[in-house]
Amino acid sequence: MPRDTASSLNTRRRRNALALPARAGGGTGAVLALERRLLAWLLRMAGTPPMNLCLWDGSLVGPAQAEHTVTLRDRAALYALLRNPNMAFGDLYASGRLRVSGRLDDFLTRLYPCLERGRQSQPAWLAALWRDRAPKGASEQDARLNIHHHYDLGNAFYRLWLDTAAMQYTCAYFEQPDFTLEQAQLAKLEHVCRKLRLRPGQTVVEAGCGWGGLARYMARYYGVRVQAFNISGEQITWAREQARREGLDDRVTYIEDDYRNIGTGAASQRCDAFVSVGMLEHVGPENYQALSAAIRRVLAPTGIGLIHTIGRNRPAPINGWIERRIFPGSYVPSPVELMRLFEDGGFSVLDVENLRLHYADTLRHWHDRFQAHREQIRADYDDTFVRAWELYLAGSTAAFQAGTLQLFQVVFAPADSNVVPRHRRDLYVGSALEAGGARHE
Amino acid sequence: MPRDTASSLNTRRRRNALALPARAGGGTGAVLALERRLLAWLLRMAGTPPMNLCLWDGSLVGPAQAEHTVTLRDRAALYALLRNPNMAFGDLYASGRLRVSGRLDDFLTRLYPCLERGRQSQPAWLAALWRDRAPKGASEQDARLNIHHHYDLGNAFYRLWLDTAAMQYTCAYFEQPDFTLEQAQLAKLEHVCRKLRLRPGQTVVEAGCGWGGLARYMARYYGVRVQAFNISGEQITWAREQARREGLDDRVTYIEDDYRNIGTGAASQRCDAFVSVGMLEHVGPENYQALSAAIRRVLAPTGIGLIHTIGRNRPAPINGWIERRIFPGSYVPSPVELMRLFEDGGFSVLDVENLRLHYADTLRHWHDRFQAHREQIRADYDDTFVRAWELYLAGSTAAFQAGTLQLFQVVFAPADSNVVPRHRRDLYVGSALEAGGARHE
Numbered sequence: 001m002p003r004d005t006a007s008s009l010n011t012r013r014r015r016n017a018l019a020l021p022a023r024a025g026g027g028t029g030a031v032l033a034l035e036r037r038l039l040a041w042l043l044r045m046a047g048t049p050p051m052n053l054c055l056w057d058g059s060l061v062g063p064a065q066a067e068h069t070v071t072l073r074d075r076a077a078l079y080a081l082l083r084n085p086n087m088a089f090g091d092l093y094a095s096g097r098l099r100v101s102g103r104l105d106d107f108l109t110r111l112y113p114c115l116e117r118g119r120q121s122q123p124a125w126l127a128a129l130w131r132d133r134a135p136k137g138a139s140e141q142d143a144r145l146n147i148h149h150h151y152d153l154g155n156a157f158y159r160l161w162l163d164t165a166a167m168q169y170t171c172a173y174f175e176q177p178d179f180t181l182e183q184a185q186l187a188k189l190e191h192v193c194r195k196l197r198l199r200p201g202q203t204v205v206e207a208g209c210g211w212g213g214l215a216r217y218m219a220r221y222y223g224v225r226v227q228a229f230n231i232s233g234e235q236i237t238w239a240r241e242q243a244r245r246e247g248l249d250d251r252v253t254y255i256e257d258d259y260r261n262i263g264t265g266a267a268s269q270r271c272d273a274f275v276s277v278g279m280l281e282h283v284g285p286e287n288y289q290a291l292s293a294a295i296r297r298v299l300a301p302t303g304i305g306l307i308h309t310i311g312r313n314r315p316a317p318i319n320g321w322i323e324r325r326i327f328p329g330s331y332v333p334s335p336v337e338l339m340r341l342f343e344d345g346g347f348s349v350l351d352v353e354n355l356r357l358h359y360a361d362t363l364r365h366w367h368d369r370f371q372a373h374r375e376q377i378r379a380d381y382d383d384t385f386v387r388a389w390e391l392y393l394a395g396s397t398a399a400f401q402a403g404t405l406q407l408f409q410v411v412f413a414p415a416d417s418n419v420v421p422r423h424r425r426d427l428y429v430g431s432a433l434e435a436g437g438a439r440h441e
Numbered sequence: 442m443p444r445d446t447a448s449s450l451n452t453r454r455r456r457n458a459l460a461l462p463a464r465a466g467g468g469t470g471a472v473l474a475l476e477r478r479l480l481a482w483l484l485r486m487a488g489t490p491p492m493n494l495c496l497w498d499g500s501l502v503g504p505a506q507a508e509h510t511v512t513l514r515d516r517a518a519l520y521a522l523l524r525n526p527n528m529a530f531g532d533l534y535a536s537g538r539l540r541v542s543g544r545l546d547d548f549l550t551r552l553y554p555c556l557e558r559g560r561q562s563q564p565a566w567l568a569a570l571w572r573d574r575a576p577k578g579a580s581e582q583d584a585r586l587n588i589h590h591h592y593d594l595g596n597a598f599y600r601l602w603l604d605t606a607a608m609q610y611t612c613a614y615f616e617q618p619d620f621t622l623e624q625a626q627l628a629k630l631e632h633v634c635r636k637l638r639l640r641p642g643q644t645v646v647e648a649g650c651g652w653g654g655l656a657r658y659m660a661r662y663y664g665v666r667v668q669a670f671n672i673s674g675e676q677i678t679w680a681r682e683q684a685r686r687e688g689l690d691d692r693v694t695y696i697e698d699d700y701r702n703i704g705t706g707a708a709s710q711r712c713d714a715f716v717s718v719g720m721l722e723h724v725g726p727e728n729y730q731a732l733s734a735a736i737r738r739v740l741a742p743t744g745i746g747l748i749h750t751i752g753r754n755r756p757a758p759i760n761g762w763i764e765r766r767i768f769p770g771s772y773v774p775s776p777v778e779l780m781r782l783f784e785d786g787g788f789s790v791l792d793v794e795n796l797r798l799h800y801a802d803t804l805r806h807w808h809d810r811f812q813a814h815r816e817q818i819r820a821d822y823d824d825t826f827v828r829a830w831e832l833y834l835a836g837s838t839a840a841f842q843a844g845t846l847q848l849f850q851v852v853f854a855p856a857d858s859n860v861v862p863r864h865r866r867d868l869y870v871g872s873a874l875e876a877g878g879a880r881h882e
Contacts, residue, residue, distance in 0.1 A: 113857060175864060313789050313856045335780035335790050342776060348754050348844060349776050352793035357863060403789060403857050415754045416554060416844050422798060423616060428869040 028056045028074050035078060036061055042082060045126065047118030049111045067110065069101040085130060090321030094388035104390060105367065108398030116404070132320035137286030138329040140258045144231050146282060146329035151232035155211070160377065161369035166213030167238075170278035170308065171359040171407045175432050181365040183433050184358070189217040190432035192277065195306050195351065195411050197421060198222040202272035205229070205298050207259040207291075208279025212239025212252065219251040226252045227271070229259055259283070260290050263297030270300040280309035284331050285340075292345025302419035304411065305347070310359070311338055311406040319395065326392045332405065342412050350420055351411035359407045360400035367393040468516035469497045476519060477502055483523060486567065488559030490552045508551065510542040526571060531762030535829035545831065546808065549839030557845070573761035578727030579770045581699045585672050587723060587770035592673035596652070601818065602810035607654030611719035611749065612800040612848045616873050622806040624874050625799070630658040631873035633718065636747050636792065636852050638862060639663040643713035646670070646739050648700040648732075649720025653680025653693065660692040667693045668712070670700055700724070701731050704738030711741040721750035725772050726781075733786025743860035745852065746788070751800070752779055752847040760836065767833045773846065783853050791861055792852040800848045801841035808834040 039061040052062030054071040080088035092098035165182035172184035200223030209228035243249040310332040399405040480502040493503030495512040521529035533539035606623035613625035641664030650669035677697045684690040751773040840846040
């Protein structure tokens, strides 16, 4: 355990308390016939998932036998669910007023396709009442607050359950199904480097570098120089220290600045490769033009770029509870929305790979490691925080497993460049993991 | 030379005469000062390509020394170019009233980026006057006429210059740069089969099967049963005969019908794979929903699909001369337009590969083989036909080389299917060519 854990976790504690409704809901008296009918209707509107409801008086709504039982502990929880089922489910779960039997990720994986079917038969007024709303694209100031809310929860917290190899908080690449999380994250870094066709001596600009693991990997194994941008102060601090520790600080520069300022400095030079892994989710479609303009400014005419992002099959806002409580300001694009970034930016799309099921696997690892440190996290934060994060990790696992979310890696080049890879065979020469490992020796 | 060549070529001759303006333009007297200024302006509006103009009186417009010289043989050619430079260039070239020094594909490869730059500085009224117009999506009846116009030119004609291995009239896959056209077309077929992850005993539906080479390859080397649709009567006849000759007619059924009727028959069954190589160009965005509906009808819930199509980096109509004279009704999509097909169809996009430069290489082979048979084709058709086709092949080479056109292969699955490939390593196990060859023995 690193020296800074306890103090760091305690410092974050107040700052990141989830804004939840008061714990005790009103009323736990006998369930009314009307309330039972309302709950039966709610289950139908949710696409009749394989579950029943156990109410505060011990009575059941739905089939007597069901795969999962959701328990509502007070009457107010019922009315909260009716008003806004998505927000209420998350908040009630986090506060402990709603409980789910069995594995939460299994339940949600079954639930999500039902909700999708349910939505298709909901009356328009109800769909409008219940629908999630997309946030506006974040200004630089809002972006700082949004990123601070999530990524500055404390490096020690993330170290408890992310991989120890490269501290990656993005989709791993399970080249072999039995890879450990560490192996899969290294394989992801290698896969990204190969897609960029990096060569020694080249320069790379990275937007949204997290704790800087990719930048250090590129510098160490590919001999490139990297400028890596991020607006999370905690992450940048950690990344710089780590680069110093690994003797890479002469080749990797971490810059605490917004992606919109990439390539605006008087001394800024064109780079051979641009890469962004897991940042686009925080950019918002309103700002895609600002991002593509930044890439145009900084990428050499013969350069190559890669954007790795969560996406969807069709446009829709992110789950409202996730957007409000976990990732403020986030939005993930459909293929059409994503391609607009490259079209408007004057790029040619060379390669798109969908790694959806790899993210479900990644999230299962994170969820299990989070569970293994549950008591420590509860002591440092609180029960509500732990339950909210369990829901977020299980819900995200379910979303990738059920196909609600996708994971796209897009390789692109300036539209008029002919310095583009002819095929992709070179991505698969030798295992991605062994390559990194071999270079490591 | 196949038995049917001469009669077949002669039968097509009248039917496919290009509709061109009368050969002799008005006036070959001395060039006026105003006309010289107009031509200098025209060159500026075309983005100042590395060329000069030699006029009918022997005088030059543009630099004295230039990489290419374009000769205008009469005054009317000048005014035709001013009215509609794109259409006029094609028609004047085909009729011999406009000539280009040096290799035509080299000239056009230099010209296209200039035109792109030129367009950006043209006044709006001029851009509106000169712009190409996208055709309406073709009805079933129009589609038959459009396809007939091009693909029923005579099988013997296409056999003169397409590959002899599989008679492929779509982008080949030059896995190795020194592949022959035959090798590259077989490698393309293998690459497509691998992307579909075909297994023996599966069923495949193909939309727009050309001369049926892919269908026969899948049946022979992958042991699948194929239903292949096409509305070109000439191609279907040839494909059926070839399947009989190869003993594959028990596994491959060629159906002369529109893609819109796929999966509508009472006895129609779900297939494991859907594939369409080089048909989408003739569908038109207005009909993408009809196509995706057909795929939804016919593809099993755990099936996989592939669409291979010419595309663009940004939306624009196809070159007007090509659309009017060569490929009536054609339109090639940008990534956004292409992705809309999959979003609206309820599919998840798994993999996109851009093979643009492979199409430039393919077209160079076709162009060279066409040239080698120039005299025979001229005897069977006429000089205008030969020159129009030279321009079409050289112009297409240039368009792929300059990045005006792209080539996308998209792999997709029903949005809720988890039976999707985890990675793409299996596409690259052994050479695509050797695999086919080895199975062939």
